[in-house]
Amino acid sequence: MTRGQAGGLELHGIEGLPEIVSGDDLGRLIAERAAPLRSGDIVVVAQKVVSKAEGRLRSLSAVAPSPRAQELAEQLHADPRMVQVVLDESVRVVRADRVLIVETRHGFVCANAGVDRSNVPGADVACLLPEDCDRSAEELRRRIAEVAGVEVGVVISDTFGRPWRVGLCNVALGVAGMPATVDYRGSPDDFGMPLHATLVAVADEIAAAAEMVMGKTRRIPVVVVRGLALEGPAGSGQELVRTADLDLFR
């Protein structure tokens, strides 16, 4: 960095990870290929590889769609078995119009409950979100600490749509070893006035930044973010899920 520049942040994609399959020791694979990791680094891992390592895959040939799934599938021109898998992962259908927008068991509102068939071996296989994304993040964090001897933050990310704006952005589903938010509430602004209501979802910003390095077709499911000095106790992905009664935008 030259003079006049501050607050540098670096993102690097990790190449050379093998195709991940159920039972793989993903934490070790990341720790080895991302070397040298430093304490304070944040490791962003695409949900897809976490789900694969955890065996969160369902073969559509073994799915018997319910009448409701069949009805929705007809309405959406979709595969009724795929709709059934989505319903099995959901607690509520938010909208069924061209695509199925649901609330997942985790509380995420997204298309198809995060279930998809891209980057999965076999046309017949659907990949589900991890059962507990914060637990998955914590397991990766602990395993990286064991293997590499460094304390990193971990974010498990996926690509979600959102209301009112075009296009998808990566968000944080699971968080470990770092705060999920930065609270500017009560801090003075540059003129000494208190800042109101500024709670920044930094884990979502990290996920969004990492997506630019991951891309979708470059086989880079892990990105290391370096230079972000986050203070405060470790947070969770669940913290970022807003319950309906507190949602001013609904």
Place this chain on the structure above:
Amino acid sequence: MTRGQAGGLELHGIEGLPEIVSGDDLGRLIAERAAPLRSGDIVVVAQKVVSKAEGRLRSLSAVAPSPRAQELAEQLHADPRMVQVVLDESVRVVRADRVLIVETRHGFVCANAGVDRSNVPGADVACLLPEDCDRSAEELRRRIAEVAGVEVGVVISDTFGRPWRVGLCNVALGVAGMPATVDYRGSPDDFGMPLHATLVAVADEIAAAAEMVMGKTRRIPVVVVRGLALEGPAGSGQELVRTADLDLFR
């Protein structure tokens, strides 16, 4: 970067900008302090300094609140003059419950029409969003090209809340000299299957990433993003505004 790392991205905050006032040549100030800029760099500029340079400030003492503003202000325990300023910037009130969520003249759905009083000199002054954020971005891009002789992308960012998720994230209000989205639709995934419906709002991801360097209280309103090779024609912030009839999430 060492072996096994790819797709590096660097973000640097620009320090040493003076307090920006109406009429300042912001493009020149940025070009000088961010030197050496390179073609292909993306310059993310916080809306607040753009608005200040453009004189988008209103003195509350000159505002006469309408009966509607007074009524809303009572309901929200807010300053009726501030409510009037927000209404003047809005085409629709989405929700008035603790905070005023509106659709702005640009089509953005956000709290208080992006109007705020933090980091503004004088307790009586409200800062408005730029009138046309894409035009502001294009003017900055052109001025930086004139002064520094480099073709950069420009993103004008602000911090917005969003439905369903806790915390705010920076988004792109204005875009110039770079695409606003990356279209993965039709690209094959790693197994050769077509990827469906993946249009990524890369300008929002850039804005989100830059927020981590800007912070809110560190007087770093400009961040340079280096290493992102975006292809395709220049886009706009308006492209990222989803009209209600195309919004699957509403």
